[in-house]
Amino acid sequence: MSKEVKPESVSLCPLGMTAAPEQELLCIFGTGDFGRSLGQRLLQTGYRVVYGSRRPHSCGPLPQGAQVMSHEAAAQSAGVIFLCVHRENYDFLETLVTQLKGKVLVDVSNNLKKNVYPEANAEYLQRLIPGAHVVKAFNTLSAWSLQNGPSDASRQVYLCGNSAEAKQQVVETATKLGFNVLDRGTLSAARELEDFPLQLFPEWRLPLRLAFGLTAFFFFYLLIRDVVYTYVEQDKDISFRIMVSLANKVFPIVSLIMLSLCYLPGVVAAFLQLYRGTKYKRFPDWLDRWMLCRKQLGLLALGFASLHVLYTLIIPIRYYVRFRIAESTISKIKENQTSVFDTTMAWRVDSYYAMGILGFGLYLLLGISSLPSVSNALSWREFSFIQSKLGYLTLFFCTFHTYLYGWDKFLRPSYYKWYTPPGYMLCLVVPSVVMALKLNYHNHRHRKNKTNRKRRYKDTAVTGITRAIALGNLTHCFGCH
Ligand code: NAP
Numbered sequence: 429m430s431k432e433v434k435p436e437s438v439s440l441c442p443l444g445m446t447a448a449p450e451q452e453l454l455c456i457f458g459t460g461d462f463g464r465s466l467g468q469r470l471l472q473t474g475y476r477v478v479y480g481s482r483r484p485h486s487c488g489p490l491p492q493g494a495q496v497m498s499h500e501a502a503a504q505s506a507g508v509i510f511l512c513v514h515r516e517n518y519d520f521l522e523t524l525v526t527q528l529k530g531k532v533l534v535d536v537s538n539n540l541k542k543n544v545y546p547e548a549n550a551e552y553l554q555r556l557i558p559g560a561h562v563v564k565a566f567n568t569l570s571a572w573s574l575q576n577g578p579s580d581a582s583r584q585v586y587l588c589g590n591s592a593e594a595k596q597q598v599v600e601t602a603t604k605l606g607f608n609v610l611d612r613g614t615l616s617a618a619r620e621l622e623d624f625p626l627q628l629f630p631e632w633r634l635p636l637r638l639a640f641g642l643t644a645f646f647f648f649y650l651l652i653r654d655v656v657y658t659y660v661e662q663d664k665d666i667s668f669r670i671m672v673s674l675a676n677k678v679f680p681i682v683s684l685i686m687l688s689l690c691y692l693p694g695v696v697a698a699f700l701q702l703y704r705g706t707k708y709k710r711f712p713d714w715l716d717r718w719m720l721c722r723k724q725l726g727l728l729a730l731g732f733a734s735l736h737v738l739y740t741l742i743i744p745i746r747y748y749v750r751f752r753i754a755e756s757t758i759s760k761i762k763e764n765q766t767s768v769f770d771t772t773m774a775w776r777v778d779s780y781y782a783m784g785i786l787g788f789g790l791y792l793l794l795g796i797s798s799l800p801s802v803s804n805a806l807s808w809r810e811f812s813f814i815q816s817k818l819g820y821l822t823l824f825f826c827t828f829h830t831y832l833y834g835w836d837k838f839l840r841p842s843y844y845k846w847y848t849p850p851g852y853m854l855c856l857v858v859p860s861v862v863m864a865l866k867l868n869y870h871n872h873r874h875r876k877n878k879t880n881r882k883r884r885y886k887d888t889a890v891t892g893i894t895r896a897i898a899l900g901n902l903t904h905c906f907g908c909h
Pocket of ligand 1: 459462482483517567569571572
């Protein structure tokens, strides 16, 4: 229940009970969702809160302990004002220019679409109230996450503003609320901060498109090679194999290609630096973008590999497989045939599975170490050891796993249906190229380092000789080297 304390001011509970004199008073304009959640968090953290509202007597339920007044009275009572009002309604602030002079005005607003207005909301606000110190902050949080406290992913508060002191006051408040604060500079960064909440997985877009494209391509490729080919050439309907057999071919193929695409840009970049002879030149934009989405590429590749594992695990319980095994056993019994144990085959199959298991184990390790909570606990050397060295080992295991799957089929013409290679042969191209390039790069660097060492050695020797001649002590110089 609200209780009036001034003609234009309403307290939601007796002032004396909550407001300790030493507690800082903060003002919030707007008693909507965001304003209420922010007020509740501030009160829980020990601040006193005063709301500025158009309707101080009839606004909805507010957090217990907060006061509510008219905008004018609220603005006068606090040094920091959180503006929890939509940009379209900022006009009312023009009547408060005097009261807001010298105050820190925190703009939390977002827009529903990008580029709706020619300038950022915070810049517009600063133009509207030139005497205030506008700070853009808290807009990347939701009212829900504010209410629940920063225990989940949204721990980060981004802010920007032209006044260092004003920003410092907001930083202190945000830190007390339990958020990590990242200063993005002056108010010119406001547009970027306002666009943050409107982003829809920007770094996932390219990897997702790639995953979708590869899946679609290999699905239709294998559909034609396996199902359509058998129907046309052998008059047999094996379309039921789409659900498991085909899927279990497409997923590992896409996974291996995507894993190798994580490592390809690194190798391309290394060769580019080698070619340019310097590492202090910018990479082309397409390479930059590719390198920036390697984590997402890797995580999607891990997802496809996990599906492959699950699909493989159900093979023994499939009706088709059980039927084929039973049929072959019965026909052998009927024809009184025996099978001879093939040791080579046993080695091949076991090695094939072992490579797959090891590859998947390392795949998981790569995925786990890319989680922020894990990678934050690793040193840069540890992280790059896992992502680079173990990453290449994963690529090697998975590629070898696929080569073992192919075994001698690469040389048998019967596997090239309608003159097309099987899908797993196609998918081996990229990882094989990546590993060959990586090896080549290592050899190149090794040779270059050796040449550099020799050159340095020569240079040192020549410098030594020159110095020695100058000093008239040639014998000493040769003795040194
Ligand atoms: P809301 O629930 O619609 O509340 C907006 C408040 O603004 C109203 O309760 C009202 O308070 C005040 N208001 C409305 N019309 C006004 C006018 N003509 N003049 C002056 N004041 C007016 O909106 P919200 O969700 O709290 O969002 C408030 C701001 O926070 C927006 O800029 C939004 O972009 C930003 N934000 C919201 C969220 C979120 O999760 N909701 C997240 C990030 C940022 P009184 O009736 O008390 O005057």
